[in-house]
Amino acid sequence: QVQLQESGPGLVKPSETLSLSCAVSGYSISSVYYWVWIRQPPGKGLEWIGSIYHSGTTYYNPSLKSRVTISIDTSNNQFSLKVSSVTAADTAMYYCARSINWNFDYWGQGTLVTVSS
Amino acid sequence: QSVLTQPPSVSGAPGQRVTISCTGSSSNIGAGYDVHWYQHLPGTAPKLLIYGNNNRPSGVPDRFSGSRSGTSASLAITGLQAEDEADYYCQSYDSSLSGFYVFGTGTKVTVL
Numbered sequence: 001q002v003q004l005q006e007s008g009p010g011l012v013k014p015s016e017t018l019s020l021s022c023a024v025s026g027y028s029i030s031s032v033y034y035w036v037w038i039r040q041p042p043g044k045g046l047e048w049i050g051s052i053y054h055s056g057t058t059y060y061n062p063s064l065k066s067r068v069t070i071s072i073d074t075s076n077n078q079f080s081l082k083v084s085s086v087t088a089a090d091t092a093m094y095y096c097a098r099s100i101n102w103n104f105d106y107w108g109q110g111t112l113v114t115v116s117s
Numbered sequence: 118q119s120v121l122t123q124p125p126s127v128s129g130a131p132g133q134r135v136t137i138s139c140t141g142s143s144s145n146i147g148a149g150y151d152v153h154w155y156q157h158l159p160g161t162a163p164k165l166l167i168y169g170n171n172n173r174p175s176g177v178p179d180r181f182s183g184s185r186s187g188t189s190a191s192l193a194i195t196g197l198q199a200e201d202e203a204d205y206y207c208q209s210y211d212s213s214l215s216g217f218y219v220f221g222t223g224t225k226v227t228v229l
Contacts, residue, residue: 036218045119046155046163046206048218061216095162101169102210102218103153107162 004108022096039092121221139207147188
């Protein structure tokens with residue numbers, strides 16, 4: 001069974017870099033899928049942050065592209081997210097997910113990241 | 118930044134049928150891109166409910182069905198049950214600067 005688990009600091013200071021990892025089990029991250037980050041600010045809807053293919057090709061939401069980096073670590077079967085220069089607007093529940101055919105079939109439980117001094 | 122518009126809430130009594138609309142534009146649903154639906158219970162991971170407009174993943178009851186027409190899509194829940202009380206999101210692909218994946222604004226389903 002495919003499982004994804006996010007990890008990382010729950011509190012980040014303004015202007016610093018948010019860093020999260022997603023550990024994948026039950027499936028090789030090197031196979032044919034996209035691996036994705038999605039977030040949900042409190043009281044708001046879901047927002048796609050970006051995706052990475054097993055080859056390392058990345059795609060980012062244009063609204064976040066200048067601050068986001070997604071990388072993949074096939075040896076440890078995980079992928080990561082970095083968001084630089086964070087503000088309170090980046091406070092959200094962050095989810096990692098697997099994507100094929102433009103939908104998301106497996107999701108992690110999510111991790112709440114709060115941006116505050 | 119939601120590109121797809123959904124009603125904020127719908128409600129129904131147990132056993133009733135409810136529908137949730139998802140309105141897009143010519144750069145997403147209207148361009149023929151598939152619509153997918155997710156069920157999200159607070160504190161849990163969102164669950165893929167419908168993919169490719171009207172397909173159910175294994176384990177999803179046939180009480181849930183989807184359709185797409187023009188620039189809109191709909192999710193129908195028949196025989197509403199208490200356990201269906203959740204937030205529901207539509208999602209599609211967008212070819213404009215909105216980004217590859219776009220979500221709906223979300224709809225809260227309340228079982229009366």
